[in-house]
Amino acid sequence: MSLVTYGRDEEVVQRLKPEPMTSLESEAQDKINDVDFEIFQHKMNMIAQEGKETTMKLGASSGMRWGDVAFGVYTGLGDLSVVATGIWFHAVLGQIPVKYIVKHWIDEPSVGVKEGDAFFWNDPFYGGVHGADMGLCVPVFYKDKLVCFTGAVVHTGESGGSEPGGMVGSARSKYDEGLLAPPMKIGENYALKEDILAMFSAMNRDPRTMILDIKARLAACRIAQRRIVELIDQKGIEFFQGALRRILSVTADAAKKKVSQLNDGVFRQPRFMDTVGPETALTKINITLTKKKDKIKFSFKDTTPMLPDKPLNTFFQGIIGLSMVYFCGWFLHDLPANNGLLEVLDWEFPENSLINAKGDVPTSISPFTQTCFAHGMFLAGARMTYHLDSLRAVAAWYQGFGVPIYGGVNQWNEPIADITPEINATGAGARPDMDGVDGAGAYFATMSDCSDVETTESDRPFLYLFRNYFKNSYGHGKFRGGAGVGFGMMMHHVPWVAMGSFGYGSNFPSTLGIFGGYAVPPIFIRTIGNSNMKQLLGESNSALPNTMDKLYEDENPEAGADEYHHVTMPIRPMMNGDTFYVPVGGGAGYGDSQERDPEDVINDLKNNMTTHWIAKNVYKIAYDEKTLRLDKKKTKEIRSQAREERLNLGKPYDEFEAEWLTLRPPEEALKYYGAYPNPSEGPPPGPPGM
Amino acid sequence: MKIRITEYLEVDLKNEKWVCQRCGHYLIDANENYKKGCLVAQKPFEQVHPPIVEGQAYSFSPDADYCRLLEFYCPKCGIMIENEYLPPGHPITHDIQLDLDALQKRQEG
Structure with a gap:
């Protein structure tokens, strides 16, 4: 029987939870003692860590x-058992393509x-996120028997x-989104197939980067493969x-135990975005x-309907x-990251709906x-x-992106x-006992770094004008969020x-506070065309x-x-000398801002993390503006009055x-929302162009 | 017995009430949305997220056509127990609905 389906495989993507144990795996359990198992886990984590470092x-x-x-490292049936990453979503998504291969x-x-x-x-239907995330895996054989896979998933971008x-913000169908490759063989006999690499190159604006990234993944997979074979030599295949x-x-088992300690109940959080792309x-x-x-159990009744021709949909x-990202990074932070965690979820x-894309709709x-949902988590x-x-009931890190995106030819x-x-x-988001960390990272990629500007400038056609913490870029509160950065290029x-950017939260804040903490302020892009910046730089204008x-x-x-x-x-095209300014937000606030320790303000x-206006009007403190000496007595009076x-x-x-429910956003803002306020109570928007 | 639920909320299991953690004020029955036991105000954005740009499409302040800020205060001590950013007129969220029977059993067991 042929296993070729010529279409997206709706069955395999449902298999997010671990496959049942094979008879071999089951029979092996009684023969594995706890000490050997601990040593094994440590070795596997080191193998994965080496793979991550090699890839980078x-x-x-x-x-x-x-x-x-x-x-x-994936089991022979494709489950992702061991992973080194701060990109926690790949810890449960990377396995679907491997299960497809199996x-x-x-x-x-x-x-x-x-x-x-x-x-x-790189098809997000299998990878789960978006086409810019590309994966590669290799099967590991031992004496002609398939024992596992090693693999790397990385955001290559183009x-x-x-x-x-x-990220194709104007995509009207998946056919605008470029390469969408289901899991496919690109190498045999320890050699990549050059005809396929040539095809990828032909479909990509930045072939050098894409091919180097593929080879980096492969090199890391091969090193891990070698380590695993050495380990099996010592411990045996069973x-x-x-x-x-x-x-x-x-x-x-550990995840179930921890979840069972939580209070039973229902917890609700509507989340809103302010863009559909174009x-x-x-x-x-x-x-x-x-x-x-x-x-x-997650449920999502009254979510905006699927958008037939806008790329905001997600699988x-x-x-x-x-x-x-929330479970591995916060609540279940002390457990291994793998799809065994999904046994606690339904x-x-x-x-x-917007969160259950089907057919040919774009998802760029x-x-x-996904991030808007994660913030709700x-x-x-x-x-x-x-x-x-x-102590782990924290406010959210910044969730609205704010990422410049570009294409063209560099200075080389x-x-x-x-x-x-x-x-x-x-x-980072504020915490129950302290402020969030300034410039901490990405909430979904906590082990990542933002590069030195000089390194970025070395092969990118930009000159950074500044990049540093942005005053009031965070949510205020009893504890404030960590500051984000502002930068100009x-x-x-x-x-x-060719320059653009992506993110949400210019009209409706993307990142909200918790327990009375305030949101991160909206962000937006400023551009100046025909700028006199080069002249000003030439004059060393102070x-x-x-x-x-x-x-x-x-x-x-x-x-x-x-x-x-x-x-x-x-x-859009931006010309030599034009400037582009981006604020990347800080973390959200925690608690009532009027409980913030005045000395922290x-x-x-x-x-230079806040302004006098905020100190007086949001934090309600009294002090001498010149000496910054706090007036404790007056602060107490002002706060009591507030x-x-x-x-x-x-x-x-x-x-x-009664008064509030009479309000409604303008119809233009609700064009894609569905019936307001509850999308399930009305018909979905019509087909494209209607 | 009081069980701490959030920074500012406790549940009094014996009386099945939401309680302000700061002042001990009984807000409302614990089966209800605790926000119903609070005072509610719509906070003008210029008092929290002041614009630093005038006359432009964007200003670091939310767009009131898209979003409003509601604050929920303890009626006795005035602490802000929670806030919520919502589109105008969107129903206020019943964000915590505890299974009180299960909670009682856990405390007893």
Whole structure:
């Protein structure tokens, strides 16, 4: 029977949870003692870590060089048992392509799975996130028997498509999104197939980076393969396969135990975004978590319908994957990261919804939707877990992206298309006992780095004008979020660059606080065409802004065609000397800002992290502006007065609600939302163009 | 017995009430949305997220057509128990609905 389906395999993507143990794995369990198992886990983690480091050191794309890497060891049935990463969603998504290979290619005579093979994929239907995330795996054989796979998934970025950089904001169907490769063989007999690499190169604006990244993944896979064979030489094949499978079982059991300690109940969090890609508009993901005994169930009734021709849709797998960013990084931080964790989750995705893409709809900017959901996990998760582990009931790290995306030719006349790495410098969310970390990283890639600007400048056609912490870029609260960064870039060395950006949260804040903490302020892009920046730099003009807040002061001497854009800014040519300014947000706030230690506010003033206006109006403190000496007595009086004002200002709930429910956003903002406020109560939007 | 649920909320299991953790005020029955026991105010964005740019499409302040900020205060001590950013007129979220029977059993067992 042929196993070829010629279409997306809807069955294999449902197999996110671990496959049942094989008889060999099951029989091995009694022969594995606990000490050997601990040593085995340690060795496997070291093998995975070596794979991750190797991939990063050999790769070329921004994502790969700066740590957007997941390297893992998969069982012979494809479950991802061991992974080294901070990209936690890949810990449960990387396995689907391997399961596809096991299902479709092992017994298919025209393909097969043999020693020395290499397989590649980037179709997000299998990878779960978006086409810019590309994966490669190799089968590991021992004495002609398939024992496991090693693999690496990395954000390479450029993947063809009608816009550069792997995120096609204007995509109207999947056919605008460039390369969407299901798991396919690209190497045999320990050699990559050059005809296939040539095809990839022909479909990609930045072939050098894509091919180098593929070779980096492969090199790391081969090193891990060698280590595993050495390990099997010592411990035997039965032990290896049994222990690899046991990691999944042990993880699942521990996760169930921890979840069972949480209070039973229902936790709800609606989430909103303000862009569908090419247009500003509201959409909603309606998250309900039902915790009962050792299970948590996701449901999403009243989520915005699927968008037929806008790339904000995501496959359901991406939502499950992104839940792991919260679980692996926070609540289940002390457990191994693998798809055994999914044994505590159940899910129900409504048909025809933004979070359950079907058919040919585009999904290029699905990371917005996945991330928006993940933020809801932080909010609902903090409310669900505070009673058990209050120190991990944190506010969210910045979730709105704010990433420049570009394509063209660099100063060395090489084709390029990629993103800049500052997404890896957002602020961490505030914590129950302290502020968030400034410039901490990306919430979904906590082991990544934002590169030195000089390194980025070395092969990218930009000159950084400044890059540093951005005053008030975080959410205020009893504890404030960590600061994000603001940066400015000038197009340099080349006649022009195709520039745009992606993210959400210019109209509706992307990153909300917890327990009364405030949101991260909205961000947006500012561009200045026909700028006089080169002239000002030539004059060593001392009034040039060197921080994001000074950019907006009247004294800023830069002049030109000044434009403000939503953070999802369509790709456009920017000419040599034009400038591009981006704030990347900080973390959200925790708790009532009027409970913040006044001395911490004074320190923020001293460190240029906040303004006098915020100190007085949000934090309600009294001090001498010149000496920054705190007036404790007056601060106490002001805060007491502010509490009284709240009691006068606030209305009883029913009275407030009666007035509140008469409000409604303008119809233009609801174009893609579905029936307002509950999308299930009306018909979905019509087909494209209607 | 009071069980801490969030930074500012406790549940009094014996009386099945939401309680302000700071002042001990009984807000409302624990089966209800705790927000119903709070005072509610819509906070103008310029008081929390002031614009630093005037006359432009974007300003570091949320767009009131898309979003509003609601604050929920303890009616006795005025602490902000929670806030919520919502589109205008969107129903207020019942974000925590505890299974009180299960919680009682856990405490007893």
